[in-house]
Amino acid sequence: MADSLELEALWEDFHRTVNMTSQELAAWLRVRDAGEETEPLPDEAGTATGQHVLAILQKRRTDLTDDDVRVMYRVVDTVGDLVDVADEPEPESTRRRHRLMTLGHDPLKP
Secondary structure: OOOOOHHHHHHHHHHOOOOOOOHHHHHHHHHOOOOOOOOOOOHHHHHHHHHHHHHHOOOOOHHOOOHHHHHHHHHHHHEEEEEHOOOOOOOOOHHHHHHHHHOOOOOOOO
């Protein structure tokens, strides 16, 4: 596990990066996986990483596991790689936006 200062910085980076609430992310994961006639169980909707991000959002910092910390680093790094702060999100970049939303980051959110 990371030391307390490193963990505090990661916690802040993660919550700055993940700008969707747990309710918004849960709803997005269900919509993303819904078919024409079926909808997945809420606990099974979305990718494994999306589900893990959702679980982390519902935890306190003191309850994080080593696996949570690894996922937090991966999410912060991945979103950082996909988001260009100088470049405004464009409507035609729907696929990129959906990938980011699966990680809890909506680039169209202020």
